Amino acid sequence: MLQELTDQVFNSQYTAALPRDDSFALLFEGDHIAMDQTANRFPRLDEIQGSRDSLVYLFSIGETVFFLADAPLPPGMRWVEMREVRFEAPREMAFAAATGQQLSLWYKRNRICGACGEKTQQSSMERMLFCPACGQLYYPAISPAVIVGVIHGDSLLLTRMKNRPAHHRALVAGYAEIGETLEETVRREVWEETGLRVQDITYYKSQPWGFSSSLLVGYYARLSGSDVINPQDEELDSAFWVPRGELDVSFDGISMTNEMIVRFAKHGSDGLLRPEMPPFMG
Numbered sequence: 001m002l003q004e005l006t007d008q009v010f011n012s013q014y015t016a017a018l019p020r021d022d023s024f025a026l027l028f029e030g031d032h033i034a035m036d037q038t039a040n041r042f043p044r045l046d047e048i049q050g051s052r053d054s055l056v057y058l059f060s061i062g063e064t065v066f067f068l069a070d071a072p073l074p075p076g077m078r079w080v081e082m083r084e085v086r087f088e089a090p091r092e093m094a095f096a097a098a099t100g101q102q103l104s105l106w107y108k109r110n111r112i113c114g115a116c117g118e119k120t121q122q123s124s125m126e127r128m129l130f131c132p133a134c135g136q137l138y139y140p141a142i143s144p145a146v147i148v149g150v151i152h153g154d155s156l157l158l159t160r161m162k163n164r165p166a167h168h169r170a171l172v173a174g175y176a177e178i179g180e181t182l183e184e185t186v187r188r189e190v191w192e193e194t195g196l197r198v199q200d201i202t203y204y205k206s207q208p209w210g211f212s213s214s215l216l217v218g219y220y221a222r223l224s225g226s227d228v229i230n231p232q233d234e235e236l237d238s239a240f241w242v243p244r245g246e247l248d249v250s251f252d253g254i255s256m257t258n259e260m261i262v263r264f265a266k267h268g269s270d271g272l273l274r275p276e277m278p279p280f281m282g
């Protein structure tokens with residue numbers, strides 16, 4: 001998956017690191033990021049114009065430090081669409097771009113205190129914004145969402161999103177509502193998108209997904225009851241059962257959805273589902 005960097009450690013802890021000429025500068029323009037012509041790297045700090053006072057420390061990957069910058073597009077660089085970065089750039093660059101975009105949006109959307117309307121300020125100690133007028137604190141917001149691989153015998157439930165290309169296949173997915181456990185989100189999303197019920201909900205892995213400011217939590221689950229698909233909301237995607245032998249998908253090393261489909265295609269439900277544990281009685 002995108003965050004699985006082979007030989008380098010990602011460190012998101014905030015520090016008061018000083019900018020160096022060879023640090024990377026992340027510049028965003030809408031859904032685009034500044035990269036060199038081959039989309040292989042970001043500008044270095046010594047390549048961008050403007051004061052370094054406005055730089056914001058983001059994170060490090062290995063020895064490489066990344067800062068958020070607000071500057072014109074440097075010479076020799078171009079605005080690259082985030083979607084292109086995800087699929088074309090080296091993995092650590094794509095992960096840095098996604099995570100940097102999430103932080104960039106968070107800083108941008110919290111310039112003003114939502115409680116009293118004053119300008120917020122950045123803490124020098126941690127990743128936090130505070131309001132000097134009313135004392136309100138703002139920490140980065142992460143939206144949890146589930147990805148669900150629903151298994152029925154030797155078939156997997158795939159969905160097609162209405163606003164995506166016709167060949168695009170996905171799993172049931174959706175954001176957790178306030179007040180819900182993630183298992184409840186799994187049951188609700190499967191019900192809303194397909195009218196199906198599930199059991200044996202089993203955690204798989206999670207994936208930070210900066211492109212949508214979310215943390216994806218992957219589950220497999222077994223069908224419970226009828227296998228007739230009947231979406232509960234007309235606006236939702238279509239869904240269909242695909243026998244394991246007909247799952248035509250290759251491993252992309254980027255998204256957890258892809259990994260979950262490929263894993264089922266290769267190994268079936270072996271080891272993916274556990275029986276429901278008896279309730280804990282305390």
Ligand SMILES: [Zn+2]
Nearest residue numbers: 113116131134
């Ligand atoms: Zn305030």
